[in-house]
Amino acid sequence: MxxxxxxxxxxxxxxxxxxxxxxxxxxxxxxxxxxxxxxxxxxxxxxxxxxxxxxxxxxxxxxxxxxxxxxxxxxxxxxxxxxxxxxxxxxxxxxxxxxxxxxxxxxxxxxxxxxxxxxxxxxxxxxxxGQTLDAPVEAAAPVVQAEEPAKASAGQNQLIVALLNVVEKERTLLVEELEQLGDVQSQSGDEKCYEVILSGDVSADDIEAVMCFIIEPEQIEIRVASGAPAVAQEEAKSTPPPAPVAPTSTPPTPEAERPPAEAKKAPASSAKSKKATAESSSIRVSVDKVDQIINLVGELIITQSMLDQTVSDLDDQSVGNSSLQNGMSLLQRNARDLQEAVMSIRMIPMEFVFSRFPRVVRDTAGKLGKEIELVTEGKSTELDKSLVERITDPLTHLVRNSLDHGIEMPDKREALGKPRIGKLVLSARHQGGNILIEVRDDGAGMDRERLLAKARENGLSVSDTMSDEDVYQLIFAPGFSTAEAVTDVSGRGVGMDVVKRNIQGMGGRVEIQSKKGEGTNTRIVLPLTLAILDGMSIKVGGETFILPLSTVLESLQPTQGEMYAMAGDDVVLKVRDEYLPVIAIHEVLDVENAITDPTQSIAVIVQGEGRRYAMLVDELVGQQQVVVKNLEDNYRKVPGISAATILGDGSVALILDITGLHRLSRVKKEASKVINNQPISFYKEAEPS
The missing domain is CATH 1.20.120.160 (HPT domain)
Structure with a gap:
């Protein structure tokens, strides 16, 4: 080994x-x-x-x-x-x-x-x-042995290192490592308990620090040999008084922190033994292996859906077989339980993400000369490991943005009647099938007029009638920044557009709520995992598509009086005094044999990029959980499509990308003046807003 x-x-x-x-x-x-x-x-x-x-x-x-x-x-x-x-x-x-x-x-x-x-x-x-610190002796350097190896010198420790339940190959390696730390006097025993007597200028903590990276803590016991010098025994069992440490070739030994050797024999009263027991109940597994299991479980779910579809078809053609039906129900239940159990392996608490931000806040606040209190909530909320790794960078940008642009300088806060110390809150909680992550501050909030002025200065198309939500979304425009000067924290206009793009790439969205003078709340809504998706099956022509259920708000059948034509060939649907852009899926994706009359279609109201859209579909099939297959890795990137899945009948269904479909729809409208095979005059002129 x-x-x-x-x-x-x-x-x-x-x-x-x-x-x-x-x-x-x-x-x-x-x-x-x-x-x-x-x-x-x-x-x-x-x-x-x-x-x-x-x-x-x-x-x-x-x-x-x-x-x-x-x-x-x-x-x-x-x-x-x-x-x-x-x-x-x-x-x-x-x-x-x-x-x-x-x-x-x-x-x-x-x-x-x-x-x-x-x-x-x-x-x-x-x-x-008043002294310099010595450099350590190389761990691999040979230890100078005493003239009489059978006896420890007066200045040395003589320790018995017991290796418990360690196989021979690992035991050989461990003994070789012990030889690098001191002088092995003798060794004997079997796999159950193998004792090595070690002498030298070495402590139990030094041995444990090395061994803990090779075997579990409960597999090693260290005690003072009965024939050891009294000095060594005293050092191992008592706490020396604090005293200045003179430079030596060996680092100070933390004897004060070690419990008596006898305490190692009583795991019931030893905190370390309790920790060791907890550690021994878990194993380290490669993420690749977990991903492989998740993929196989996904294939199992697809196979189960196919069998279920086949049994349903048989039942329609003949008298149902109760045993077969019961077996299929049991298989479905067990497959779902297995799926949930395997998916939970990849779920880790948000604490792993939040633990990085005390340092970020401390360093950034120090550069800006601000006083910040960081509060974290919902650290135990779990999220898929792949999303945890990808959400850290966007969150870091949002935190730094709040510290720089949101929270005021201490003197200014004091003049406004606020506490000198600004408050930044990071929170996470589950909301339906999603996780909601918030970055809240009690700073100055966003200035609507200033954002609009900056947008016009940057050549962006804006209007005074825009909603607050749309105005706040301007900060995610490429190159947009309200900083007065460029610093090493912000001001270059990069970062926030990447934040939005990355979050959308994870199937999520960003929402901003702000009140001038009181603070800003940036909300990130993400799916719990990218491997399994709760979806809404829809029919357009002869094709079946999947809409992420988290994006679906409601559905309705539009009337001709609710459809309006806008400048630039856009069509909107009026829903409760709100005008929503219309996306006709059959037109955007060139689906044949679809319903072209919008009054005969169903409008599914969905949300993406903080905006609402009305998607015209032929039929709502139903809600189902699907296994997500990455289309880009297996084929290529397709505009308007985020991924694919396999349905129970073995056919492939595409999972729609809301914002991608809207962009694709705008491109197609530039090339055609006809919407849904109807002239523009089919729709009423939009009412003044």
Missing amino acids: DIADFFDTFFEEAEELLADMEQHLLELNVDNPDIEQLNAIFRAAHSIKGGAGTFGFSVLQKTTHILENLLDHARKGELVLRADLVDTFLEAKDIMHEQLDAYRNEEAPNQEAYERICQILQQIALEEI
């Missing part, structure tokens, strides 16, 4: 440790630091350093070691924390993350960044505690 087999585990766990470190640093109160938070930050750095040394990631190991030494002085009260020091620690964490990514991609870490952060940390140590 090669140690490289454990690289992925190290990368994943190191990512989690870095995320924990950042969270604790952001929550740290520099005026009255919580010792538990300082210990947690230190332990995270210590574990990463141990793992990095084991795998030979020397640059990451050295960077973490220097940071770890500073953190050790901080938790002992020898380094007085300040906001600027925390900023430096966060910068060091960022560089460690870059180094981790470099090793993951089999690249050399940035040497300039490494030397710069090490120099900054050393300078802090020199100025704040």
